[in-house]
Amino acid sequence: MTDKAIADYAVIGDTCTTALIARDGSLDWLCWPRHDGPAVFLALLDSERGGACRLVLDGLTEITRRYLPNTNILETTFVTATGRAVLTDFMPLHRHESVPEEGPDGQAQAQVVRRLACRSGRVSGRWRLRPSFDYARAPTEATTEGETCIRFRGGGDTIRAVCAVPLALRDEEAEGAFALGAGERADLVIAHGEKHGVDGEGLPGAVDDSLADTRAYWEEWSGRCTYEGPYRETVLRSALTLKLLTHGPSGGIVAAATAGLPEAVPGNRNYDYRYVWMRDASFTVTAFVNLGYQREAAEFLRFLREADTSRGRDLHLMYALDGAVPEEEFLDHLRGWRGIGPVGIGNAAADQEQYDIYGEFLVALHGYLEAVEYDPPVKVNDHLPEALGHLTDHILRARHAADHGLWEMRTEKRQSVHTKAMLWVGLDRAVQIARADPKHRLASPDTIAGWERAAAEIRAEYHARGWNAAPGAYTMAYESDDLDAAVLRTVLFGAFDPHDPRVAKTLERVGEELGAGDLIYRYRMDDGLEGDEATFTACSFWRVGCLALAGRNDEATALFERLLSRGNDLGLFAEEIDAETGEQRGNVPQGFTHMAVINHAVRLAAADRETPTDEPDCRAEADAVPA
Incomplete structure (x- = not known):
């Protein structure tokens, strides 16, 4: 696999850490729980050993992207031979009811949310997710938790992937295949830590609520x-x-x-x-x-x-x-x-x-x-x-x-x-x-x-x-x-x-x-x-x-x-x-x-x-x- 140009990358974050996402939708860099923590996705530095969360679309022909105005929410539009899909990537950062005098001005949720929606025609493809803990130095243990959830552990760390479509586990990599018609979605949430979080059934509503709150946070800050x-x-x-x-x-x-x-x-x-x-x-x-x-x-x-x-x-x-x-x-x-x-x-x-x-x-x-x-x-x-x-x-x-x-x-x-x-x-x-x-x-x-x-x-x-x-x-x-x-x-x-x-x-x-x-x-x-x-x-x-x-x-x-x-x-x-x-x-x-x-x-x-x-x-x- 050819390493992508540095200019291919966009950045999202939650004022605790950041993630880098390439033009093709691949999440190739993420350190948790903070900026200088050990990387759990680092295909940026080694596309084979380093883990990533990749989006693979069938018949891809064109890509455009932008940040939603006045935010750090990334929106990437993919045109395929059969339809058009929009991927919205963000790290949830919710507003405080009252901002404290000192400390964080928002509530980071320790998540990466990937909202994939088919806007026209039909779009098919798959999510492929494989973490590599502690800069790919620690072995990974993966366990399924129901049809739409897989938990990964390694190097004393844990991440949990929950998807709107079934996830299959193959050699420590999660894969979720989808075939979407207009208006249908295949959202994916990656969460850090042991807490249970949202399940697959409640995922679309939770993603929409989190997106609205995160967008409001960034628009208010920009304002x-x-x-x-x-x-x-x-x-x-x-x-x-x-x-x-x-x-x-x-x-x-x-x-x-x-x-x-x-x-x-x-x-x-x-x-x-x-x-x-x-x-x-x-x-x-x-x-x-x-x-x-x-x-x-x-x-x-x-x-x-x-x-x-x-x-x-x-x-x-x-x-x-x-x-x-x-x-x-x-x-x-x-x-x-x-x-x-x-x-x-x-x-x-x-x-x-x-x-x-x-x-x-x-x-x-x-x-x-x-x-x-x-x-x-x-x-x-x-x-x-x-x-x-x-x-x-x-x-x-x-x-x-x-x-x-x-x-x-x-x-x-x-x-x-x-x-x-x-x-x-x-x-x-x-x-x-x-x-x-x-x-x-x-x-x-x-x-x-x-x-x-x-x-x-x-x-x-x-x-x-x-x-x-x-x-x-x-x-x-x-x-x-x-x-x-x-x-x-x-x-x-x-x-x-x-x-x-x-x-x-x-x-x-x-x-x-x-x-x-x-x-x-x-x-x-x-x-x-x-x-x-x-x-x-x-x-x-x-x-x-x-x-x-x-x-x-x-x-x-x-x-x-x-x-x-x-x-x-x-x-x-x-x-x-x-x-x-x-x-x-x-x-x-x-x-x-x-x-x-x-x-x-x-x-x-x-x-x-x-x-x-x-x-x-x-x-x-x-x-x-x-x-």
Whole structure:
């Protein structure tokens, strides 16, 4: 079986975990009970060993798909030689009667619901379901429970499949054949855990009720988006995607839904992104805040409050949703997507030193406090002076230190220009936060003045030592010739003046040396890993922002619209794009990319109004394809 393109996948979820569903209706990735749990369906990474829930239709000729408007409910239409059927996929997420102050804003049901209805003519085919527990490392035990239900157990886990048509068990795979006329259905519900759940007889009514409640949840959530500018549907789709990467029980936000999808083909850059990176999560929070979703920001602060009881003194680069980030290990029994291994889970970057995270978090905190007009919940406000002190102390201690930098290269530490610039940004935002309190309860005037002096010194240093006359650009590190697209990002925060001739020259040199048409590589240097990685999509959007800040709005808008066309048919982006083939690369959907989509849509809207906006301040039916 040929592995599907990464762009073939759509994502659904319930703010506890996500599932990836291919264009042909195959559910190929699902981790339960949460984003970073062990995969029970992983044909995404090994189409033979990895389990899947497949829909096989006879005489298939055409497929179209879309999300129901303002939701994360996927609707796929299949045309066959004899009829037309519609598959509606969702993970039930029901509304609370009253949303609590903290915790999940909906009731996840730990289910995947697959509602298959014949709309015209006749449609025949079969469901085929086979889980593979614990990343296909644990054996599976399957037992029938009546004509329409099969329970699967393995690796200490359980899932239960209930179907509207009889299910037969063949070699640990459930199969349900159907022949449907117009108006008839063959629904399938996959539930996690030991609880009994709905039976086959009551399935259609339960599915309809759950669909209505889930649709109401997502429509209500989408209705709270305050952005009304250009590209609103694009912005909302990215916001809905980011919401899927949240974890309601903890308040955490994972970087992506998947693990092990390659950044280089061929290569060994196959990482696990199902953890909470301070950097990624902080900017997702800021994007949420500026679209009117303050609760999501408050929930992330809750996650940090509970994960880091030191209140910023021992802030980490990354966190698991519960407990420590697992040590990196490789699943050598899995072939990997298109045979590119090894498949990695856990993440060794958790032990790296990346000092820009203090600036990143202060940017997010500043945006949140502004959004709530410096009147946060008591649990945030009570610890704010202590947290602000710890974060700024980190910056002052780290200002002269080398680190591993934004890109987490597994090489020796360097004096990263991006890190130094973000340390300046962090102090700048700390000053703004502290000065917002005229009673000086967050920091004394002398302390604030000390932050301002240090910020000025840091800024002067990276302007002087970050410039390299040989390449004619601000480079990756002090005394380095290596170009780095991360420098573009610092411009968006005001760490460099976008009208400075040296910044203009840097933008030009990055385009020449790191560019591939509209796309941008992070860097082009030996990083100690195998293979040449693809272009990094967020970097391409950063160039949009730099152009807009420099007053080149027409160029920025045209580039932005061309980049949007690089997403898949549903508007989803992975981490990277192969410059030669245009294919998506890396884990998907990638929060960092969708945050960039949101921020630069709003940036362009602000530029049209001639209103300045700082990164990441953003307040402010599919075509048919051959089957």
